[in-house]
Amino acid sequence: MKKLEERILKDGKVLLGDVLKVDSFLNHQIDVQLLSDMAEEIYNKFSDRSVTKVLTIEASGISIACTVAGCFSVPCLFAKKNKINKNLGDNLYCSQVKSFTHGTVYNVVVSKDFLASGDRVIIVDDFLANGNALRGLINIVKQAGAEVAGIAIAIEKGYQGGGDSLRKEGYTIESLAIVEEMNPDTGEIRFRD
Amino acid sequence: MKKLEERILKDGKVLLGDVLKVDSFLNHQIDVQLLSDMAEEIYNKFSDRSVTKVLTIEASGISIACTVAGCFSVPCLFAKKNKINKNLGDNLYCSQVKSFTHGTVYNVVVSKDFLASGDRVIIVDDFLANGNALRGLINIVKQAGAEVAGIAIAIEKGYQGGGDSLRKEGYTIESLAIVEEMNPDTGEIRFRD
Numbered sequence: 001m002k003k004l005e006e007r008i009l010k011d012g013k014v015l016l017g018d019v020l021k022v023d024s025f026l027n028h029q030i031d032v033q034l035l036s037d038m039a040e041e042i043y044n045k046f047s048d049r050s051v052t053k054v055l056t057i058e059a060s061g062i063s064i065a066c067t068v069a070g071c072f073s074v075p076c077l078f079a080k081k082n083k084i085n086k087n088l089g090d091n092l093y094c095s096q097v098k099s100f101t102h103g104t105v106y107n108v109v110v111s112k113d114f115l116a117s118g119d120r121v122i123i124v125d126d127f128l129a130n131g132n133a134l135r136g137l138i139n140i141v142k143q144a145g146a147e148v149a150g151i152a153i154a155i156e157k158g159y160q161g162g163g164d165s166l167r168k169e170g171y172t173i174e175s176l177a178i179v180e181e182m183n184p185d186t187g188e189i190r191f192r193d
Numbered sequence: 194m195k196k197l198e199e200r201i202l203k204d205g206k207v208l209l210g211d212v213l214k215v216d217s218f219l220n221h222q223i224d225v226q227l228l229s230d231m232a233e234e235i236y237n238k239f240s241d242r243s244v245t246k247v248l249t250i251e252a253s254g255i256s257i258a259c260t261v262a263g264c265f266s267v268p269c270l271f272a273k274k275n276k277i278n279k280n281l282g283d284n285l286y287c288s289q290v291k292s293f294t295h296g297t298v299y300n301v302v303v304s305k306d307f308l309a310s311g312d313r314v315i316i317v318d319d320f321l322a323n324g325n326a327l328r329g330l331i332n333i334v335k336q337a338g339a340e341v342a343g344i345a346i347a348i349e350k351g352y353q354g355g356g357d358s359l360r361k362e363g364y365t366i367e368s369l370a371i372v373e374e375m376n377p378d379t380g381e382i383r384f385r386d
Binding site (some may be wrong): 023024028029030031032033035036058059060062063066067069070073074075076077078080110111113114 | 216217221222223224225226228229251252253255256259260262263266267268269270271273303304306307
């Protein structure tokens with residue numbers, strides 16, 4: 001998506017430690033016009049897939065997932081991290097995820113009340129790197145006996161390979177921008193064609 | 194807001210430990226049509242306040258804050274919890290909050306890049322109980338030298354007093370539903386008129 005790539009080039013910052021900082025428009029401060037354009041683009045890519053639910057993971061996936069769910073007129077569901085608490089109960093699908101950003105392992109949970117066989121789920125997230133969070137969400141969809149109708153990502157770090165190995169397994173992944181290379185010294189970012 | 198109150202009565206569950214569970218439509222699974230109606234109601238209440246930014250706190254405030262920000266055509270900014278990490282840097286406003294739900298203390302942080310004097314901020318959240326999270330956000334707005342243009346809440350637990358004590362201090366708080374009493378034995382919920 002041209003508009004997102006241009007915005008990454010304009011406002012994104014490449015930091016040491018393989019960090020692409022987009023917190024001025026995507027995952028801390030959010031440009032709601034860009035968000036709306038991104039959601040529409042995702043909707044157009046998956047509008048023929050009979051989607052019944054949009055699934056994401058807290059926190060930074062929620063804004064885009066909700067906006068996408070608005071386009072589809074289906075509920076948005078966000079998985080919670082490490083929260084097996086009194087507000088959720090024990091009626092949960094649970095999956096373990098290793099965080100690339102923070103170097104930790106956490107549980108991802110979704111209430112069994114909101115995902116069931118028959119559901120056709122679009123999984124949405126802001127970033128895809130090695131694909132660990134995504135695999136956690138896919139696992140939860142499978143636990144529910146539901147189907148992954150597609151995967152939509154704002155920014156994929158293509159060179160980390162998580163997206164491509166999931167594509168090889170047969171998943172349809174639409175990433176609005178795929179970073180193929182980025183350089184913390186020069187700040188340069190190259191996108192996949 | 195009639196529609197939200199009716200939905201709480203229909204799908205909300207009163208649990209022991211002073212928990213009002215609304216995870217089927219508000220803070221785990223999200224009804225995007227209700228969300229949109231709530232955002233419009235909030236917009237109508239504050240449309241004359243020259244709002245420049247909507248501020249919330251992750252995670253469950255993000256969906257409503259983003260939708261409200263869309264109505265105002267201003268950026269949405271969400272404070273992060275306990276995340277002084279490499280993606281944020283140290284250029285932060287920080288405030289300490291005691292969680293009513295989880296009985297813990299956490300830091301709330303916002304990058305100094307996105308809030309400044311001159312900003313007129315609507316603070317939005319899904320719940321208001323004793324007001325601790327809200328006071329953390331207000332504190333951050335003040336650190337930035339910005340102004341709290343208003344506070345919008347989906348569900349206020351009126352009987353906990355956090356909202357009323359902030360109103361006494363002069364803040365305009367619009368809560369779409371104010372629970373005055375709820376009973377875990379009977380499941381009964383009474384709203385403020």
